[in-house]
Every structure is written in structure tokens, then in C-alpha cells.
Amino acid sequence: MTPLSILELVRVTEETDARGALDNARDLAAHAESWGYNRIWVAEHHNMHGIASAATSIVLAHIAAGTKTIRVGAGGIMLPNHAPYIIAEQFGTLARLFPGRIDLGLGRAPGTDQLTLRALRRSPNNADNFPQDVLELQAFLAPAGPDQRIVAVPAAGTEVPLWILGSSNFGAMLAAELGLPYAFASHFAPDLLLPALEIYRSRFKPSEQLDRPYAMVGVNVIAAETDAEATRLATTQQMSFADIFKGARGLSKPPIDDIETYWGPMERAQAKQMLARSIIGSPATVRAGMEALVKETGADELILVSDVYDHAQRLRSVELIAEAWGIGAG
Structure with missing residues (x-):
């Protein structure tokens, strides 16, 4: 796994x-x-x-x-x-x-x-x-x-151990040239994920630290007991991204019932583009989404952002993801 x-x-x-x-x-x-x-x-x-x-x-x-x-x-x-x-x-x-x-x-x-x-x-x-x-x-x-x-x-x-992080092709080329593991920030910059991974793997040169490419993919994952509850929890992160485009960065906000009441058309389009690869839902929905991402990217590892407002609910999200994926004791 x-x-x-x-x-x-x-x-x-x-x-x-x-x-x-x-x-x-x-x-x-x-x-x-x-x-x-x-x-x-x-x-x-x-x-x-x-x-x-x-x-x-x-x-x-x-x-x-x-x-x-x-x-x-x-x-x-x-x-x-x-x-x-x-x-x-x-x-x-x-x-x-x-x-x-x-x-x-x-x-x-x-x-x-x-x-x-x-x-x-x-x-x-x-x-x-x-x-x-x-x-x-x-x-x-x-x-x-x-x-x-x-x-x-x-x-x-x-x-x-050093890693190169990236949200564009530059980091992929550098990680490949230096023979270092590569982490791509598709949790906020999904557009270049696949081209960057291709560049990294095709140009990789073995090094003392690493003998073959190792790619970790960043992804937003929020899990709850139901798809509807996870969708509600995800509004906290959606509001944070909308605030960036409004020029009003601030503290994390509690979830709301309808995100459409919070953002305008421009913020909605920009936030949805940056959050396009987010996986949100029940454990079954989350597992299916993560399996599809690994199949599409060949990721050696996934690094998850589970940006949930309430700490107890965030812990539960991270626990549900682990259980759905079958890691640890559950």
C-alpha cells in the first residue's frame, strides 16, 4: 500500500x-x-x-x-x-x-x-x-x-535527507538532476502535476542519497462519516482560498452550510482551479479517489492536507483516511 x-x-x-x-x-x-x-x-x-x-x-x-x-x-x-x-x-x-x-x-x-x-x-x-x-x-x-x-x-x-519541493517544472528538473526525492504541491497547484512527474522520472540521475526516482504527491483529503458532512467541513479550506483572492487573509473560519454564499464568481473559479484535485467524502469515497490518484500518477507516497477547522473533527478525518487506506492498526 x-x-x-x-x-x-x-x-x-x-x-x-x-x-x-x-x-x-x-x-x-x-x-x-x-x-x-x-x-x-x-x-x-x-x-x-x-x-x-x-x-x-x-x-x-x-x-x-x-x-x-x-x-x-x-x-x-x-x-x-x-x-x-x-x-x-x-x-x-x-x-x-x-x-x-x-x-x-x-x-x-x-x-x-x-x-x-x-x-x-x-x-x-x-x-x-x-x-x-x-x-x-x-x-x-x-x-x-x-x-x-x-x-x-x-x-x-x-x-x-533532502527533498526538492515544487509546483512547476523547475523543481522537477532540479530534483532529477541532483538525484533527490521530489514532492509536488498539487494540493494548491494541480495543473502541472503530470508533466512535472514525467520530467522528474525521465531525467532522474541516481545519487548517493537515492538510486531511483521517488515522487510524493500533495493532495487535499477530508473525510467524514458521510459525503455531505465532509463537503461541509471542506468549506473551511475553500473560504481560506477565497480570502487569498479577496486579499483578506486571516484566521481559519468554521465551516458553513453553503460555500456559494461566501465567494463570488471570480473567487469561486480561482479557488476551484487550485483545489481541483481535492478528495472529499466518506471513507469509501476517499479511498476511491486516492486509489485513482495513485493509479494516475504512480505516486510513491501521498502527503495529505486535511484542513478541518475543529481539532477533534480533523483528528477524525485523519483517522478515517488511515482506516480507509488500510494503514496502521486503525
Whole structure:
């Protein structure tokens, strides 16, 4: 059975503050571990009131400390925002604290707006150096040479596994060239999923880390006891996407009965395009949708976003997905 993992958004809702979101993420990870999920990742976002994962490595330490076996990682670190040396130090430290459990997914986008990018003391042009920065980071995580004058302590020798993240063909080409696993963000950018996977697999060059292509596909999955209840729960995520296009990002909102009362024609069209591959429904509906996605893409692993407002209902969604897929003890 294709492994399942979770992309945790660390959502701040209208009823929880940032601390609540962080603790909920840790609680979800502990439950996901018991239900058989392979890994849980957190993404770097800045200047977003509704997402509490800006200090990504610290969030990962919080999650990893509350779990024992599940892999914990960044999905991803937006490398142009940082010096590779600093990221090596951070994730090398995580690897020392939680050996054999840390992943480092790398993205090229800023994960924020241009004004905030300047507050980070970074230039938009840094993205042009992304391939070189990946190699530099990889070198700092490798064993230090005898005459190496700059060593990332305590990261050297941890060889934290790197992933390339992408929502376009660029990431696919880079992951293939470097022989790294590839995660495609079809949970918000579904249009190029199949072409990117084809590029990645056809151009893949084996590396010390990986001898054959390994592709993970991101997908929104929300499960409930019935299709109707899952459809209602999904309105929380639909409103979040509509708010992006309204220029009104905010806190996660409770579900509503009819999403058509919330968005206009433009927001509806844009949100539906970005959420086109979402799988929403009862366990039987969810399983059928996931099976179809794996068959279509040949995904080696699925990483799920289950963006449900209420924490207990989100846990139930993630549990139902695991049961439907047949992972863990159920």
C-alpha cells in the first residue's frame, strides 16, 4: 500500500491562538504516528496571521518531542530566505536530537510577500541561486573534510535527507538532476502535476542519497462519516482560498452550510482551479479517489492536507483516511 504522510498547516483558527495551533499540530502528529502515517511535515510561511509555522525548525522540535517514530520534517524550508549554513545548523541539530527521523524539504518560493521578504533581509534575486544553495547545504550536512575550515556544527555528518519541493517544472528538473526525492504541491497547484512527474522520472540521475526516482504527491483529503458532512467541513479550506483572492487573509473560519454564499464568481473559479484535485467524502469515497490518484500518477507516497477547522473533527478525518487506506492498526 502506498505510504501516507501529512502536511500540517499549523492553522490558527478563530477559536485558538498560536499556542493552541502548535499544540494541536503536536497532538495530530502523535495520533498520526499511532495510525500508521509515515511522516508529518510543516511549511515555512511568514506574516500570515492564520499560520503559526514561521519558525519552522522550532515547530518541528516541538512536534518531534511529542512523538517517537514518525518522521518529522520541513515541507518546506524556503531556502532563498536563509543562508544554507544556518539551515544546516538548525536541521543538523534536529537530527542530533531526533536521529533518523528528520526530513528537509526545500522550496524556491519566498513563502511570503515582497515587503516581508525585505524584513527578512533577503533579496528576491536569491531564488536564482537556489540550485547552488541546495548543493551548499548538502555539503554542510555531509561529513567534514580534514582541511575543511567552515564546519556546520553539529550538522556535519548527519546527512539529513533532502527533498526538492515544487509546483512547476523547475523543481522537477532540479530534483532529477541532483538525484533527490521530489514532492509536488498539487494540493494548491494541480495543473502541472503530470508533466512535472514525467520530467522528474525521465531525467532522474541516481545519487548517493537515492538510486531511483521517488515522487510524493500533495493532495487535499477530508473525510467524514458521510459525503455531505465532509463537503461541509471542506468549506473551511475553500473560504481560506477565497480570502487569498479577496486579499483578506486571516484566521481559519468554521465551516458553513453553503460555500456559494461566501465567494463570488471570480473567487469561486480561482479557488476551484487550485483545489481541483481535492478528495472529499466518506471513507469509501476517499479511498476511491486516492486509489485513482495513485493509479494516475504512480505516486510513491501521498502527503495529505486535511484542513478541518475543529481539532477533534480533523483528528477524525485523519483517522478515517488511515482506516480507509488500510494503514496502521486503525
